[in-house]
Amino acid sequence: MRLSSFPICFKEITKPHKFCPGCGHGIVLKELGFAVDELDIINDTLLGVDIGCSLLAWDFFNIATIQTHHGRTIPIVSGYKSAQNKKICIAYVGDGGAYAIGLQALITASLRNDPITIIVVNNTLYGMTGGQMAPTTLCNELTTTTPNGKICEGIKPILGPELLKNTSSEKAFIARATISRPLEVGEMIKKALLNQIVNNSFSFVEILSICPTNWKKDAKESFEFLEKYMEKYFTVGVINESKNS
Amino acid sequence: MIGGQLSNKILYNGSEAAIKGCLQAGATFFAGYPITPGTEIMEQWVKKTSENQKYRFIQAEDETSAGFNVIGAILAGKKAFTATAGPGNTLMQDPISMAEAMRLPFVAIIMQRGGPSTGTVIFSQQEVNLTCHGGNGEGHRIVYSTSTPQELYNYCLKAFDIAWKWRFPTFILADGYQAKQESQVVFKKYIPRINSKPILKYNHGNNNLRNCYNFETELALNLEKNIRDYNLMSKKVCEYELYKASDASEIIITHGITSLSVIEAIDILRTKFNKKIGLFRPITLAPFPIEVGNKVISNKTNIYIAESSNGQLASLVKSNLNIRSTIVELLKPAVPISAEDIINLVRK
Numbered sequence: 001m002r003l004s005s006f007p008i009c010f011k012e013i014t015k016p017h018k019f020c021p022g023c024g025h026g027i028v029l030k031e032l033g034f035a036v037d038e039l040d041i042i043n044d045t046l047l048g049v050d051i052g053c054s055l056l057a058w059d060f061f062n063i064a065t066i067q068t069h070h071g072r073t074i075p076i077v078s079g080y081k082s083a084q085n086k087k088i089c090i091a092y093v094g095d096g097g098a099y100a101i102g103l104q105a106l107i108t109a110s111l112r113n114d115p116i117t118i119i120v121v122n123n124t125l126y127g128m129t130g131g132q133m134a135p136t137t138l139c140n141e142l143t144t145t146t147p148n149g150k151i152c153e154g155i156k157p158i159l160g161p162e163l164l165k166n167t168s169s170e171k172a173f174i175a176r177a178t179i180s181r182p183l184e185v186g187e188m189i190k191k192a193l194l195n196q197i198v199n200n201s202f203s204f205v206e207i208l209s210i211c212p213t214n215w216k217k218d219a220k221e222s223f224e225f226l227e228k229y230m231e232k233y234f235t236v237g238v239i240n241e242s243k244n245s
Numbered sequence: 246m247i248g249g250q251l252s253n254k255i256l257y258n259g260s261e262a263a264i265k266g267c268l269q270a271g272a273t274f275f276a277g278y279p280i281t282p283g284t285e286i287m288e289q290w291v292k293k294t295s296e297n298q299k300y301r302f303i304q305a306e307d308e309t310s311a312g313f314n315v316i317g318a319i320l321a322g323k324k325a326f327t328a329t330a331g332p333g334n335t336l337m338q339d340p341i342s343m344a345e346a347m348r349l350p351f352v353a354i355i356m357q358r359g360g361p362s363t364g365t366v367i368f369s370q371q372e373v374n375l376t377c378h379g380g381n382g383e384g385h386r387i388v389y390s391t392s393t394p395q396e397l398y399n400y401c402l403k404a405f406d407i408a409w410k411w412r413f414p415t416f417i418l419a420d421g422y423q424a425k426q427e428s429q430v431v432f433k434k435y436i437p438r439i440n441s442k443p444i445l446k447y448n449h450g451n452n453n454l455r456n457c458y459n460f461e462t463e464l465a466l467n468l469e470k471n472i473r474d475y476n477l478m479s480k481k482v483c484e485y486e487l488y489k490a491s492d493a494s495e496i497i498i499t500h501g502i503t504s505l506s507v508i509e510a511i512d513i514l515r516t517k518f519n520k521k522i523g524l525f526r527p528i529t530l531a532p533f534p535i536e537v538g539n540k541v542i543s544n545k546t547n548i549y550i551a552e553s554s555n556g557q558l559a560s561l562v563k564s565n566l567n568i569r570s571t572i573v574e575l576l577k578p579a580v581p582i583s584a585e586d587i588i589n590l591v592r593k
Contacts, residue, residue, distance in 0.1 A: 043447050059453040064445045067455040075310035079317025082301050083274055108306035
């Protein structure tokens with residue numbers, strides 16, 4: 001049960017947050033905050049954030065936080081975890097940071113079964129730089145680098161969790177959630193953190209989110225795109241879970 | 246036991262000597278990616294991790310990640326380092342730029358390779374610019390250019406204290422000749438002067454760290470401080486070697502292992518050809534030993550600059566020192582310089 005309307009680990013002086021009005025990051029970070037509160041790990045958690053919109057979370061929490069270069073959050077968090085293996089280490093990145101510039105680091109962390117939790121916020125484009133095509137951009141989707149719609153012709157937008165299922169340990173927790181159902185986002189994040197703590201294993205959650213600014217959609221249209229198109233292509237749910245969980 | 250044995254003498258190669266220095270300096274974490282001629286350092290480290298669990302190791306997917314792994318461990322309070330070479334040094338500039346901007350005590354051993362480094366694994370002095378000035382920052386780095394396995398040990402030992410004291414990335418710049426040659430090395434008793442502490446704090450203020458700025462003016466303020474600190478530090482960390490320079494009328498400036506050829510040449514030039522010639526060797530290429538350098542070169546008839554690159558040291562020398570004498574350059578990119586090369590140059 002949630003006792004407060006905001007997570008206790010929120011850093012109040014940095015609120016309201018710096019994301020665009022209507023951005024999905026606020027919902028994801030709030031759920032992450034509740035998960036940290038509920039597990040009572042505020043003083044044992046390391047949060048790494050990427051470049052891109054996720055960097056705006058660098059002072060979001062009263063949690064030890066490091067912001068780094070694009071795609072490099074995962075290696076920093078892996079290095080930190082290796083040096084301080086009692087800490088609960090989280091990498092918070094966008095879909096460009098995870099699946100383009102940082103994909104090599106992401107797959108390697110899964111191949112080594114690094115006991116870290118990776119949260120990828122997927123809004124199908126590069127938000128901070130003004131809405132360019134990402135590996136997650138849907139077929140026919142308009143972005144500034146696909147002005148006539150992304151041409152797929154036999155290729156598919158990347159399915160990150162499904163890809164990682166093939167490179168991860170059986171003990172890995174891999175899932176996808178959507179901000180259209182925020183409580184499920186919180187549950188998935190909590191499971192991912194518990195998998196790191198209890199099973200000492202790789203944990204990964206992709207969260208489908210919205211970008212009204214770059215999608216050039218209002219709130220209603222944004223959620224329509226999320227539910228009609230994104231959730232149809234990107235299957236929501238647990239994709240891999242340890243039998244011991 | 247590391248080191249080979251010849252009669253009753255124990256010989257160490259440069260990589261073994263370097264690791265000895267890092268261990269004595271208190272290093273407990275290494276992340277890296279295999280690349281000749283730096284790989285042996287990683288393999289020596291892995292041996293230590295199997296002996297004692299306090300030593301941690303990550304084999305990264307590339308040098309960029311290796312550098313960021315090291316940064317993660319530094320934030321967690323470990324004396325962490327890496328070793329790389331050539332194209333690995335190129336990839337490493339991303340994490341090094343972060344370490345430089347955030348004043349993280351990042352230590353790296355660089356075994357130089359001539360570009361583009363597909364092949365050519367043994368010797369080069371072509372990573373001076375990259376190591377001193379790489380990345381999108383101001384080159385606030387400390388770079389020791391060593392010449393022997395003994396110096397590899399000495400400066401690996403020193404680098405961690407220097408990096409943790411001044412909080413600038415610190416490099417040991419060497420090459421495959423130094424890494425692979427075996428020689429006797431004198432090891433010292435050494436207690437690290439500075440203990441590492443977690444840089445990212447828990448449960449109290451300043452626990453959110455970033456490497457981004459909202460405004461250029463905000464970055465400028467940060468850089469002003471870094472520039473001030475770097476300048477304040479410069480005189481204190483500068484190191485150099487002088488050889489028969491006090492009565493010399495001509496000076497040869499070189500760095501790294503090339504100084505061994507120069508010293509051999511100086512002895513021959515003095516005894517056989519009656520040349521009053523000496524050596525000025527900056528050991529710290531960054532910060533450059535300007536004060537001593539200017540003193541040594543004043544009133545000399547000729548200044549020679551010898552290096553195995555097309556003028557990377559020469560441009561450092563010219564931009565840092567006030568040279569009024571004639572400059573004669575011996576630039577041999579990609580290949581080593583022998584004593585004979587130096588003698589021929591001076592006798593021309």
